[in-house]
Every structure is written in structure tokens, then in C-alpha cells.
Amino acid sequence: MGGLRQRRERLREGIVAGNSRGVDRQHTLGKHTARERLEQLLDEDSFTEIDMYRRNQEGGDDAPHTDGVVAGSGEIDGRRVFVYAQDFAIFGGSLGEAHASKIHKVMDLAIATGAPIIALNDSGGARIQEGVMALHGYGGIFRRNVEAAGVVPQISVVLGPCAGGAAYSPALADFTFMVRDTAKMYLTGPDVVEAVNGERVSHEELGGADVHGSRSGVATVVYDDEDSCLEDVRFLVSMLPDNNLEPAPRAERCGAATDDRPRLAEIVPVEPNQPYDMREVVGELVDDGEFFEVHETWARNVICGLARIDGEVVGVVGNQPMVLAGVLDRTASQKAARFVRFCDAFSIPLVTLVDVPGFLPGTEQEHAGIIRHGAQLLYAYCEATVPRIQVIVRKAYGGAYIVMDSRSIGADLSLAWPTNEIAVMGAEGAVNVLYRKDLAVAADPDERRKELVTEYTERLMHPHFAAERGLVDDVIDPVETRSAVARGLAVLRDKRKHSPQRKHGTIPL
Structure with missing residues (x-):
């Protein structure tokens, strides 16, 4: 031996x-x-x-x-x-x-x-x-x-x-x-x-x-x-569950539910056309500023990654105004859809930060299948049964607003900053479409356009318009975003939703 x-x-x-x-x-x-x-x-x-x-x-x-x-x-x-x-x-x-x-x-x-x-x-x-x-x-x-x-x-x-x-x-x-x-x-x-x-x-x-x-x-x-x-x-x-039947590892709670972040009020410009880095918003939102971003250099107009809020692992999806003004295009839709489906498969809650002027227009995007790719993101959110919280930071226009986890497609909780603008399109574009004849005969078209833009904004795009109709649950002070999301996650922690019996869905791949 x-x-x-x-x-x-x-x-x-x-x-x-x-x-x-x-x-x-x-x-x-x-x-x-x-x-x-x-x-x-x-x-x-x-x-x-x-x-x-x-x-x-x-x-x-x-x-x-x-x-x-x-x-x-x-x-x-x-x-x-x-x-x-x-x-x-x-x-x-x-x-x-x-x-x-x-x-x-x-x-x-x-x-x-x-x-x-x-x-x-x-x-x-x-x-x-x-x-x-x-x-x-x-x-x-x-x-x-x-x-x-x-x-x-x-x-x-x-x-x-x-x-x-x-x-x-x-x-x-x-x-x-x-x-x-x-x-x-x-x-x-x-x-x-x-x-x-x-x-x-x-x-x-x-x-x-x-x-x-x-x-x-x-x-x-x-x-x-x-x-x-x-x-x-x-x-x-360390941030992933062992399997689809186990929860992701939780860290110690760190008092996020009462943690106000004054810097959040400084990061995002009030002017809708001014860029900023959405990663800075994420850094203030998550525990210790730790954010594991995926596909950082691909489809940079949307950011996706894993983080913790009050010790709980969450998936974060957000438009990135620093790149293409944060519009959704075909690659950004693909990137976000895949990430949303991963989080849903492993019961990781989703937090979606919205500042989107719409889908990227143009023949290149249309011919390359932006409708199909946008539908993939729409499908991924509609299919997701995990807790879902939407935060509208600034712009939320047109179909892109719907796709970015709006209440209409199943978000559990929708929060908005006072800077929110939720509409079919921006006020300038809406006025050009609705009042084209009026502007054509106006003595001073520029001055008349300003009046109409102001009127349209005050009537249909004021910060509480969507909240008055139940499409936004609360208009929050930006400094309260971390605490509001943490409380929302606590409320939704035991969410259970069962999908209809089927072999599988037919996502538009």
C-alpha cells in the first residue's frame, strides 16, 4: 500500500x-x-x-x-x-x-x-x-x-x-x-x-x-x-443568486430608507437639453456607490448594471444623456432587453431611471429593425414579474416613455422628479404639428410659437400632469430618491405574480 x-x-x-x-x-x-x-x-x-x-x-x-x-x-x-x-x-x-x-x-x-x-x-x-x-x-x-x-x-x-x-x-x-x-x-x-x-x-x-x-x-x-x-x-x-430558486445574497441594511442625498438635486440640469452623466445619479442611489456596469462601451446611450440598495441586489437600467441625448436605438434596446430578462430570470428587482427624448429617427435605424429591437425591450419589461420601480428624472417622450417600464406596461411603482416632462413629444415639436396653420399666418411667428409652447407646457406637461391621472405614484424631491426607492423595494419585497401557463413566449428576436 x-x-x-x-x-x-x-x-x-x-x-x-x-x-x-x-x-x-x-x-x-x-x-x-x-x-x-x-x-x-x-x-x-x-x-x-x-x-x-x-x-x-x-x-x-x-x-x-x-x-x-x-x-x-x-x-x-x-x-x-x-x-x-x-x-x-x-x-x-x-x-x-x-x-x-x-x-x-x-x-x-x-x-x-x-x-x-x-x-x-x-x-x-x-x-x-x-x-x-x-x-x-x-x-x-x-x-x-x-x-x-x-x-x-x-x-x-x-x-x-x-x-x-x-x-x-x-x-x-x-x-x-x-x-x-x-x-x-x-x-x-x-x-x-x-x-x-x-x-x-x-x-x-x-x-x-x-x-x-x-x-x-x-x-x-x-x-x-x-x-x-x-x-x-x-x-x-457575490451579487448573484446560486440559482433561480434562491434569492441573491443580501448585505446588511444601511439605513437607505432615511438617506437623503442633496447632491442629486445638483447633478441633473433643469434645462431639458443639457447633458449629464446618469452614472452620477446611480452612484448616489446605490450603496457605497458600487455599480457593476455591463456592456459599458457598447450601446452607451443606455446603462445597465447590478448594485445594492439597502443591502438588496437590484438591476439598474437608465438612459444616458451624455450619449446621443439618451435616445433609444436598436443596440440600446437589445442591451437593455437582455439585461432585464436576466434580472427577471433570477428574481432581481429592477430600477429604471428615465430621461429619454424618444427613439432615434432615421432610415438607418428603421431599415436595421429598430421596431423589432424596441419590441424586444418592450417584451422583456412586460414579461418581467420581479419588483419594478420607475424613476422619471427628466424627459419621457413618446413610445420610449412607454418602453422604459411605464405604469402602462406593468411597473409596480412610478416616481418622478419635479423636472419630469411626460408627453407624446417635446413642446416645441408638438406646437409645430398642432399649430402649423396658426403659425403660418401669425404676424410674428417666433413670438407666437413661444406663447403656444408656454401654453402647451403649462396645460399638458406640468410636473403633476401624469400624477393627477394615476400614471405616476408620487412626485418626489430629487434628494429623496434613494430613500424613496429603498422604501419601495421594501414594500415590494414579497411580490408574487404568476404567468399564464404556456410553453414559452414568442419574443421578437
Whole structure:
């Protein structure tokens, strides 16, 4: 038995140590090894590995153990997660039959036990030598991604190449992290692009982190290095529930229900056309100013992210007047719709901050399907059964007002600042439409227009117009926004709403 133990320990030590040449190559590229990443991501000594001895049976005794992926379970701040880390030092992290079966096992266990799934991707793609079995392995991963959707949180971290079919798993995840310079993600590489289209493009230009962070919208968050990336993965997990049947972790209450914020009265200009940063409003609204923003550099005219208010995790959606005056366009609608659906799937309350002049006009938007994409956001809010609080900060015009979680589509509580302007359109535009003939014959059209704008504003756009008709529950002092939202969340905490029996809805994708 003593001899068997020694043999076992030597084998395990060799597997953990890995191929020294491959390890050195990873470090030369500025990348950590798979096991180093797991050590940084998980609590100390919490990782339990499965299938350490697994290898490709056709490779004989020379085939490396683990088959290029380290898989198992560990803890983050004492909470169970399941994780796999592809090992680029073995077969370039390529996916074969044994490699895929380990990932399948981990995902099955996560779904069965109700714990988050974290994937650390660093792979050259399908293992060509194994042919269709490699493709079959990817299909099994994608099927499990879909089975897990809305059941357990899924986080994908791209720390190296993620090419071909491998890119679909991060696309199916709830959150996708990427690291600049080292992470690359695309369906067809630069060589194929050049051969088919004659277009020369670098790996970075085709599928680098900044491309997916700001243009495609595939990357949720982008980082400069692996350390800060993995640190933020830990932070994100601290705000997510284990599964769809558990609440998100609550922190200690911090007296938000009586916490007035005078600065809120200073951030937002009274003039409707003056820009400001909605993130500053969010910073005053949430606990300790901590806001985990998603898709920060994509569709920047709307902001989405997770935060806490009086210790309770909430999803925040807000128009961003600093970009395109905060209008909704097709990408902003997509971004917000996906985030709203995630929050609803995992019972995270929604707080929507509204300052929207409408949908972006123009042939480009119309032809690109802004109606369909706007309908996605409308559908997401209408479908959501979580507590929903709307705060109208300033403008709320036209269909965009309806879409941004108005009372008419199911918001539980609608609050408005005294600066609110809720109308079909702005007073200037309304006067130009309604009084076109009057203005055409006026002796002084400019002066007459000013009179009509003032009259229209006082009659139909005064701060209490919507409140008088029950579409706004209260007109609040801006300094009371944090306390009013905190009290609203407390009132709605035990909300229960059951949807009609159906297989699933038909969201206009």
C-alpha cells in the first residue's frame, strides 16, 4: 500500500505541475496557467477536481492526463461554484471527446445542484484529429448552456483564443469577460477571411476584446489583465443568486430608507437639453456607490448594471444623456432587453431611471429593425414579474416613455422628479404639428410659437400632469430618491405574480 500511495502521489504531482515547456510558454505570453487561474478565482484550498486522470484513449500511455481541461468545483466567498479551465499548455486547449465529456459532467453537476457555472476559455478550438466527435462535444456544451439558462448563472471568461464553434458558448453565457491583447474570439480566423473575401485583418481587429466590448456586444466586460478580470468575476458572483430558486445574497441594511442625498438635486440640469452623466445619479442611489456596469462601451446611450440598495441586489437600467441625448436605438434596446430578462430570470428587482427624448429617427435605424429591437425591450419589461420601480428624472417622450417600464406596461411603482416632462413629444415639436396653420399666418411667428409652447407646457406637461391621472405614484424631491426607492423595494419585497401557463413566449428576436 505504501508503494501504491507513492506512485499515486508522484502521478498527481506530475499532472498538477504540467508540462514545463507549455507552462513557460503561457507565462511568456503574459498568461497564467489553468491551475493558476483557478487558484486566483477560488477560495484557498476549496477546489475539488474531477476526472484528473482522464485522457484520450487513442493516444495510449503517452497521452497527457486531463486532456487539456481542469474541471471541478470550488467556493467563492464560501459559496459553491462549478468551474472548468481549459489548459492551453496541453494540445493548445483544443476540444476533443474526453475534454468535452469533462465539461459536460461539470455542467450537469452545476444544474443538478443549483450552483453557478464559470468557464475559463483558452482553446485553439476543435481538435481536428478527432473529427466529428469534437463537433459532437461542442454540441453537448451548447445544449447544456441552454438547459442552464435561467436556472443557474453562467459566466464565461475568455483568456486566450476562442475560435470557431467554441465562440458560441460565451455568447450563450449570462456574462462574458475578456482580457485585452490575449483574448480573441471569432467564428472564422483571419486566414479564412482573407481567402474568402480577400480582406486582410489581424486577430485583434477581427475578434479582440475591444471589438467585442464596443462593437459586437458579445463581451460584457473588458479588462487589461487577468488578475483584475478574475477579481471582478469573484465580485460579480457575490451579487448573484446560486440559482433561480434562491434569492441573491443580501448585505446588511444601511439605513437607505432615511438617506437623503442633496447632491442629486445638483447633478441633473433643469434645462431639458443639457447633458449629464446618469452614472452620477446611480452612484448616489446605490450603496457605497458600487455599480457593476455591463456592456459599458457598447450601446452607451443606455446603462445597465447590478448594485445594492439597502443591502438588496437590484438591476439598474437608465438612459444616458451624455450619449446621443439618451435616445433609444436598436443596440440600446437589445442591451437593455437582455439585461432585464436576466434580472427577471433570477428574481432581481429592477430600477429604471428615465430621461429619454424618444427613439432615434432615421432610415438607418428603421431599415436595421429598430421596431423589432424596441419590441424586444418592450417584451422583456412586460414579461418581467420581479419588483419594478420607475424613476422619471427628466424627459419621457413618446413610445420610449412607454418602453422604459411605464405604469402602462406593468411597473409596480412610478416616481418622478419635479423636472419630469411626460408627453407624446417635446413642446416645441408638438406646437409645430398642432399649430402649423396658426403659425403660418401669425404676424410674428417666433413670438407666437413661444406663447403656444408656454401654453402647451403649462396645460399638458406640468410636473403633476401624469400624477393627477394615476400614471405616476408620487412626485418626489430629487434628494429623496434613494430613500424613496429603498422604501419601495421594501414594500415590494414579497411580490408574487404568476404567468399564464404556456410553453414559452414568442419574443421578437
